[in-house]
């Protein structure tokens with residue numbers, strides 16, 4: 001009998017640096033079919049910046065005892081976590097969960113040798129953002145007004161990519177209905193910066209005949225950004241809080257693709273029957289409109305929109321078809337030719353890896369402009385606030401499907417409100 005290879009032998013003697021199973025780790029057969037779907041590989045051409053290269057690095061750490069060094073950190077942190085590779089992989093390698101494990105291991109690993117002071121500053125910044133501000137919604141709202149003022153005083157450099165905050169959106173008040181049969185999850189940053197999208201989502205859902213609640217205390221931060229950053233314990237605390245904020249068994253509608261993907265994964269994150277039951281109640285906004293079976297009172301606007309698929313809607317929730325289904329009665333839908341490649345937003349990626357994020361975005365913007373109809377203004381439909389901000393910072397006009405639908409509601413819709421546009 002042949003001697004087992006080093007990988008095969010190590011698969012039975014787990015070091016446990018990464019919280020993954022043997023099957024997850026050794027499932028990759030290095031076929032390379034994922035490479036064209038990886039935005040960081042497309043931009044750099046480096047194997048280490050590809051899904052295959054990243055999995056090889058994880059194997060080296062987990063199975064061969066390689067250290068969690070700067071090289072490993074760069075390879076993992078350079079990943080946008082778009083999961084385009086996962087959707088393309090014929091071997092069903094669960095890349096998202098592998099990467100989450102790697103990021104969690106790095107979150108508690110020693111600082112990189114080359115830049116200890118920079119790393120320390122970044123750790124402090126991340127602690128303030130993830131542990132102090134995001135879980136405290138009133139603090140986030142207060143800081144948003146400070147940011148708004150700083151923007152008006154021209155104190156916020158454009159290279160930060162923060163969208164121009166609008167007082168009208170920040171002052172929008174959302175009303176819950178009595179005896180709701182469905183709830184809208186409003187989130188943290190989206191509620192602070194893009195509450196006008198929630199307003200339009202509520203309007204469309206009411207036009208579909210729904211009675212809508214807004215969740216109790218704690219129905220704000222879902223922990224998606226924390227999972228991205230490997231802060232799994234904090235993500236679990238936030239997930240438990242969100243589940244408590246939505247008692248009962250009604251649908252929970254989410255109009256942020258990133259948040260919806262994270263909330264649909266609460267079962268895996270918490271591993272409890274309650275978490276799995278809650279995750280089954282979560283629906284993306286467009287998905288919910290389609291499954292409600294109600295024909296919205298829409299008029300054909302005659303306008304074209306270019307559809308951008310947020311990765312967490314397309315590759316994770318696999319609900320991107322619903323966006324097309326709900327918009328098609330009112331808009332001429334235009335597809336890009338890049339097969340849903342990532343735009344480079346990726347949670348905090350656009351802030352932490354601005355150069356690479358901008359190179360990835362350049363390709364996306366080119367694909368969108370190439371697809372747009374000649375002579376028509378370019379309007380992009382995007383169901384994720386992070387993508388909307390990232391693409392908006394490149395000068396594109398981006399609208400959430402809820403905003404586009406609200407603008408196309410007939411005057412006779414059940415809210416009695418007039419169309420916005």
Ligand code: SF4
Nearest residue numbers: 028029031032034089
């Ligand atoms: S992750 Fe999947 S598609 Fe990519 S190289 Fe491995 S087996 Fe092939």
Ligand code: SF4
Nearest residue numbers: 038079080082083085
């Ligand atoms: S998640 Fe996206 S960026 Fe990361 S390896 Fe996969 S395709 Fe590349």
